Amino acid sequence: MHYRHLGRSGLVISEIAYGNWLTHGSQVEAEAATACVRAALDTGITTFDTADVYAGTRAETVLGEALKGERREGLEIFTKVYWPTGPGRNDRGLSRKHIMESIDGSLRRLQTDYVDLYQAHRYDMETPLEETMEAFADVVHSGKAHYIGVSEWPAEHIRRAHHLARELRIPLVSNQPQYNALWRIIEGEVVPTCEELGMGQVVFSPIAQGVLTGKYQPGQQPPQGSRATDDKGGSDMIARWMRDEVLHAVQELKPLAADAGLSLAQLAVAWVLQNPNVSAAIIGASRPDQVTENARAAGVVLEDDLLNRIEEVLAPVTTTDPKRVHDNVFERRP
Numbered sequence: 001m002h003y004r005h006l007g008r009s010g011l012v013i014s015e016i017a018y019g020n021w022l023t024h025g026s027q028v029e030a031e032a033a034t035a036c037v038r039a040a041l042d043t044g045i046t047t048f049d050t051a052d053v054y055a056g057t058r059a060e061t062v063l064g065e066a067l068k069g070e071r072r073e074g075l076e077i078f079t080k081v082y083w084p085t086g087p088g089r090n091d092r093g094l095s096r097k098h099i100m101e102s103i104d105g106s107l108r109r110l111q112t113d114y115v116d117l118y119q120a121h122r123y124d125m126e127t128p129l130e131e132t133m134e135a136f137a138d139v140v141h142s143g144k145a146h147y148i149g150v151s152e153w154p155a156e157h158i159r160r161a162h163h164l165a166r167e168l169r170i171p172l173v174s175n176q177p178q179y180n181a182l183w184r185i186i187e188g189e190v191v192p193t194c195e196e197l198g199m200g201q202v203v204f205s206p207i208a209q210g211v212l213t214g215k216y217q218p219g220q221q222p223p224q225g226s227r228a229t230d231d232k233g234g235s236d237m238i239a240r241w242m243r244d245e246v247l248h249a250v251q252e253l254k255p256l257a258a259d260a261g262l263s264l265a266q267l268a269v270a271w272v273l274q275n276p277n278v279s280a281a282i283i284g285a286s287r288p289d290q291v292t293e294n295a296r297a298a299g300v301v302l303e304d305d306l307l308n309r310i311e312e313v314l315a316p317v318t319t320t321d322p323k324r325v326h327d328n329v330f331e332r333r334p
Helices: 030-043 054-066 096-110 129-141 155-168 190-197 208-213 234-241 244-251 254-259 264-273 288-295 304-317 322-326
Strands: 003-005 012-014 016-019 047-049 076-081 115-120 145-150 172-175 200-203 278-283
Touching (some): 003 278, 012 016, 030 288, 054 096, 096 115, 129 145, 129 155, 155 190, 172 190, 190 200, 208 234, 208 244, 208 264, 264 278, 264 288
Parallel strands (some): 016 047, 016 278, 076 115, 115 145, 172 200, 200 278
């Protein structure tokens, strides 16, 4: 495993992080989820990402159980707040009430006294940013989180939040966006802003929900048991890429990966890690062997010629419009 600083902070994390967004507590039983976490630890992964909303809070519980007994100081545990975790009007968003109640719930489920990074899962249009950042400051100053991050925030809100964080003397160090060789919207505005502010990207979906593994063939039904057939949310997430023109382009990457001695999944993960503003790529898994395979992308250097060839193949099907960062960012609370 290779390790990087999270932005310009002093926190060192594994450049491959393990996440349990669509798996633990939902698609994968607890025993299998624990086996995946053990495989991650065996590869040298020390960074684990989750959220209070994943699997209706069950994902945090599963991760807490799987990490029980590990030396806490040797781990970096990340979680998030924003999405609904209960039926009440104040059970979501970034109000002071929800943040202060949610951090306690997350710590209880994760069986830890603190998280290393506490992230705003989306931007909340209906809560003043000052209220949100002041609540985060109290979380940090109380010792319940060491660092603060955001997820899928547009550049202008990242900049404003960073200014407030400096005034409040708390470390806003990261953004967690979707980023892969097919979805590159952060490159235009978010990455330059974060580079200027000293914030790093902890990216999710580096293999585009599995599309960049090449297992989905154009003109064919998805394999049974794959994410594209999952009716618990996985099929919705992957739908944007399940088009024949995208799947054809991905198949054209196979010889490029083979020439580099990589699987397609390893090529996809290594590709996002070539961006110097990326501090870590989050991988998920339903089987331990998937963790082991994808973790081998750590430390891989892709030559410029290979990067240029990947660009040529995927250019017709790549999304780069920075305005798309607003997709799914401004959902309103009922």
